[in-house]
Amino acid sequence: MMKKLFLSLVVSLMPLAVFAASEEGFLDHIETDMSNKPSLQHGSQLFMNYCMGCHSLEHGRYNRVAQDLDIPEDIMMENLVFTGDSFGSLMENAMHEDDGKNWFGTAPPDLTLVARVRGEDWLYTYLRGFYKDDSRPMGVNNVRFPNVGMPHVLVELQGLCAEEPHPVSDKKFDPLTGQVLTEGGCEHLEVEGALSKSEYDEAIYDLVNFLDYMGEPFKADRERIGWMVFAFLAVFLVIGQLLYRELWKDIH
Numbered sequence: 001m002m003k004k005l006f007l008s009l010v011v012s013l014m015p016l017a018v019f020a021a022s023e024e025g026f027l028d029h030i031e032t033d034m035s036n037k038p039s040l041q042h043g044s045q046l047f048m049n050y051c052m053g054c055h056s057l058e059h060g061r062y063n064r065v066a067q068d069l070d071i072p073e074d075i076m077m078e079n080l081v082f083t084g085d086s087f088g089s090l091m092e093n094a095m096h097e098d099d100g101k102n103w104f105g106t107a108p109p110d111l112t113l114v115a116r117v118r119g120e121d122w123l124y125t126y127l128r129g130f131y132k133d134d135s136r137p138m139g140v141n142n143v144r145f146p147n148v149g150m151p152h153v154l155v156e157l158q159g160l161c162a163e164e165p166h167p168v169s170d171k172k173f174d175p176l177t178g179q180v181l182t183e184g185g186c187e188h189l190e191v192e193g194a195l196s197k198s199e200y201d202e203a204i205y206d207l208v209n210f211l212d213y214m215g216e217p218f219k220a221d222r223e224r225i226g227w228m229v230f231a232f233l234a235v236f237l238v239i240g241q242l243l244y245r246e247l248w249k250d251i252h
């Protein structure tokens with residue numbers, strides 16, 4: 001009886017699952033790592049250079065980011081702050097929302113919390129998901145965000161993918177020779193970029209790592225404090241054991 005019920009439940013939910021899969025497209029997976037400072041620093045550099053012109057991080061402050069990412073104040077101010085703001089300011093930009101709407105159809109949203117809202121895998125796939133599509137106003141489309149209003153701002157790094165990229169899980173080898181048959185990701189470039197495919201993937205990893213940190217700057221603190229609590233408990237476990245033995249010694 002239960003089995004039947006369960007089965008009918010599964011069957012009735014199946015069309016939903018299929019729909020969800022086709023609606024959402026694929027996701028390539030990454031594990032972000034907030035303890036990787038060089039990666040976060042590189043990500044912040046990419047963001048300030050390529051994204052800040054349109055997107056703000058208005059819930060964050062430059063000095064907090066500098067402190068968390070071990071970036072000295074003078075280096076931060078000279079190389080990463082292009083908006084004429086002071087070290088303690090919020091990371092806002094000067095684009096007017098109406099202008100953004102006029103230029104791109106949709107105003108570029110603030111990205112402070114985008115990693116929490118969309119998830120890291122979504123961002124990683126989206127930023128590697130642009131491809132040539134002449135029917136679109138910006139000449140590009142995106143596998144993860146069909147008909148997106150954002151231009152492919154990293155085209156000089158990645159190059160321009162000639163067709164929709166594939167999931168990384170599509171990578172296939174010839175079982176006999178071990179030769180790579182399909183790569184996964186972008187198979188053909190229409191225009192070459194400055195970075196190789198793996199270098200571009202790495203750059204996007206760093207950028208997403210940085211956005212993940214921006215969405216939750218306290219996560220790194222929390223992880224560190226968590227380990228300190230463990231260490232504390234471990235020490236007390238040992239002391240407790242010693243005390244226990246000491247107290248029971250005379251009773252046995």
Ligand code: HEC
Nearest residue numbers: 050051053054104106107108109114118148149150151153
């Ligand atoms: C030239 C302006 C411009 C630049 C530069 C730009 N974007 Fe965008 N971005 C947009 C616009 C416009 C949208 C809204 C697209 C839409 O909704 O169709 C957008 C949307 C996004 C979204 C989707 C947000 C959401 O949840 O819907 C993400 C993520 C994003 N951009 C990341 C970036 C990153 C990372 C960079 C830097 C590498 C960047 N953008 C640079 C204009 C820009």
